Structure formats: structure tokens, C-alpha cells
Amino acid sequence: MKELLRFEQVSYQYDSGEEREALFPLSVCLYEGEKIAVLGSNGAGKSTFFLLANGVLSPGSGTVVLEGTPIGKREKQRMALRRTVGLVFQDPDVQLLAGTVEEEISFGPMNLGLPEEEVCRRVEMALESLGLTRYRSRGPQYLSGGEKRRVAIADILAMEPKLMLLDEPSSNLDPAGRQLLEETLETLHRKGMALAVATHDVDFAWRWADRVLVFHGGRLERDDKPEAVFADEELLSRCGLEQPILWKVAKALKIPVPKSPEELADYQIGRKTE
């Protein structure tokens, strides 16, 4: 796997004068095409991690390395970082600024200084991928929460990053919206995009991710496969997390942990016919 983004002892402190450091020296490496769940309670440092990875914040110490090139303080380098790593904000209302969905999605590509036909192509592609074609000339203020979220993702998709960071994309979504979001993530994954999703939803993390980062109090506590992370109950309780429901069920039934409810059903049938 090709390396996309590497953090080398990166730390960051908000200048509010508090003693608590927002992010302690952090070293982590993200690769192409990965599906990463970033877990942690509120204030664990997930958002700070994302803002640093996207270049909105610059590290207090340490280096961010993009595809082998260290990113310094220069504007051009930070632009390169923002171009390759896209960030979908937690609150779509913070992100959306244009009068119509179409204009909104064109904001990123226009900032990249692309020719008009290319911007057009990317806007069409993003509209299509997220099923927003119907809404193209609507104002963002007249969209529902789930639709806004999809526009926010389309915004970033149109910039065609190699890695997309999503900050709690399922917050404020109804079950149908969540379902659609997961399908969207699947679409993005099939496009070959690396995805990192900050979430509180351990069930989702178990279902979807192939790598889990656990943050707690500004530190990266664990970086491992989901199987290893969710087996560590001491870690979970220390970080204010819990086991996915399928793990609890499997523990109660004393069976191996299934990946999906369907798998659980298979197992049960198998046991009865034995």
C-alpha cells in the first residue's frame, strides 16, 4: 500500500492558555484506499487531528508528511495538503456558503484554479455520485439535514482528494440518512479514496472499518484492527467507549463474533441443525 499521509511526533496546543494540551505528540501513518474509523469521546482530539491533517491548523511541533514530502509553513505546501486531503466538517451549516447547491459544490474546484469545463465535469460527477442532481438549483437553506450532509460531502468530493476525512458525519441523521451515508461511503471507497471517519458509533466502526484509531485525552491510545481494539475491554472503558452490540451478543451466546446480523443468523441456524 502506498503511503499518503504521515504524522511525525505532531502536537498542537490551542492558545486559550489552558494547561491541557489539545494533541500530544502523535505519530501515525495513513495509506491509500484505507477505511479508518477514528473513535474517541468528546474532546479526545479527533477534530484537532483532522484539522491538522487538512492543514487548517499547523502543528505546534513535529511534521506532517504528505506522500513523502514534509509540509512546512509555506502557503503553497499547505494548499497541496488541502488539495490531497479533504475535510468534511461536522456541522454542514458551517461549511455551506453559496446560494445554490451547484454553486456550492463548485467553490472548491474553482479555488483550485481549474478550467471551467473541468469544474463543470467535477460538479456533475459529485452531484451524480451523491444523488443530488435533483437539488442542483436549490438553496442549501431549503435542504434537510441529511441532504445538507450529502452536499457537504459532494463539496469535498468535487475537489477529488485522495483522502477524505469526515468529522462525525452521522450526527443529527435519521436512520434512513445513516443508511444512505454508509452507501455513500461505500461509493467513495470503490472510487479508491482513502476514508477516515470520526464517530461515536462503535457498531458502525465494527461493520465498516478495516482499521481503528482510538483517541483519548489528546493521545492516540490504540491503532489496530477492529478485532483487536474491540477485544480490549479495559481500553474501551478507559476511553469512554463500549463494545459493539454484536460483540455483546456473541459474548452472551459464547460464539465467535460475527461481522453482521446476517452472519449471526447463519451461525444460529448452523447450531440448531447440528
Added chain:
Amino acid sequence: MIAGILAGLVFFSLFAGQLPLVWLAAVCLGVVLFFLLAGGHHHDGVLTMDVYARRSRLCRENAAFKTGVSLVLLVLCICCQSPVPPLCLFVFLSAVTVAAGGIRLRTYLSLLTLPGVFLLLSGLTLLWDYTSKLPEKAVLYLPFFGGWLAVLPAAQSLAMLVLSRALGAVSCLYFLSLSTPLPELLAVLRRVHVPAIMVELAVLIYRYIFILLATFRDMKDSAASRLGYRGLKRSLRTTGLVYGGLLANSFRRAGACFDAMESRCYTGQIAFLTEKKRVTAKVVGLLVLPVLGMLAGVWFGF
């Protein structure tokens, strides 16, 4: 209700001495009824206009063309020396907005009451004059603190001209704003090289006014649910707190929004891709007639 009475009064003063009494009464009654029927249900004003503009069938037409024609019509309307052309323009453009645009007549009329009240108030001040001696030609007069409040025929024709011009102008602006969403207007402004800073400010204001309103509504509701508006003193205090909170919220949000823009490679220039809309024969056909009519009106001084 007040607007209705005001309208009746203005129209009575406007036509007094010019129409037979029966006709005068009929006109006044009609106007009063119009205001009573058209008013009555409330809007969020500007924000609903935006919704209607997006729904309008004329929304699909080229924004620059609509803006240009509206401005030309506006100027011609103001140049008119007689009340007839502006009134014709008013009727014609209202018909275009309602019939071709697909705005409901009732909605259109109720939106008209807003500028209507201002027009009527100014009409009243134009019509009634205060003099110490009763003028001979006065059509209507009232004794008032030792002098006279009177309506003169000259004032009547002046008020007629001013009101009709204003009405024509309002119909031009309503035609534009009920067929063109604001973002498109801003794109037009950008193309005619209005300074970028102004257009960008307008873009941001347009977007954030909705967010600000939504936040305000939420904060107010949550204060009301905790009985924050019980009694005058407490209401005042709560209102202050809500506004204060709104300010703090806005600051926080401004920071977050700027981060979000930066994260999408914002470098100090807001640029969007705007949808190209061609000038169609339909809209040209609709608007050529009023332009020619108004030109003729100004030229021949009807």
C-alpha cells in the same frame, strides 16, 4: 385594517371633485376591500420572496437580461410625465409576474401591501396641505387649529403622478425579485464589475442571514419554553440575553466558517460556477412590448 382605512382616505382625497360621488364611493370601497382581503396573513418578508423567485417559471430565464430590462423600464417609468404609462406598466408587469411566472395572484397582492402602505402614507402627505387661509380651489378641506387642511387639484395631479410612477417602479422591482433568486442577481453584479468585496459580502450575508435567523428562532423558542417571556421585565431581560448569546454564537461560528473555507483552499477570492441561462424568445417577447410602450409613452408624453 389600518392600511385599508388609510387607502380609502387616500383614494377619496385623490379623486374627490373629479368623479361623481357614486363612483368615488365605489372606488374607495373597492380599495378598502382589497387591503382587507390581501392583507391579513403574515410573511417573513424578504425570505419568502426568495422562495417564490425560485418557484417562478421565469426563474429559468437569463438573469442578466431580466435585470437589464427591469432597470431600463424603471428609468423610463420615472421619466414619465403622465400617470398613464406607469399604470399600464404596472398592470402589464404584474400580469407577467403572475401569469407567466406562476406566482399566485393572492400572494402577489399580499406582497404588494408592504410597499403599498408606504406609498399611501406618502400619498397622504402629498395630497393634504396646511394653509392659514382657505384656498379658493380646494376640493376638500378641514378646519385645523385655526388654519385649514386642504386638498388642491394641483396636489391631486401631482400625487397621482408620483403614486403611479412609484407603483410602476415597484412592479419592475417585483418582476425582477419574484423571478430571479438573489444568488443569480449577485452573479450579474459580479459580471458588470461591481467591486468583488461588495459582492462577496452580499454572498456571505445572504447565506448567513438564514443561519442567523434559524439560530435566533431556536434560542427564542428555548427561552420561551423555560418561561423566559413571562412578564415585561423578564421579557426584556431574556431578549437581551438572547441577543447577547446570538452575538457570541456568531463570533464562534464566523471562526468555524472561515476554517471551513480555508480547508477548501480559499485564498481570498470567492468564486462560483454559475449556470448559463440563455435569453429565450419567450422572455424577449414578453418584455419587448412594455419597453416599446414605455418609450412611446415618454417620447409622446401621454
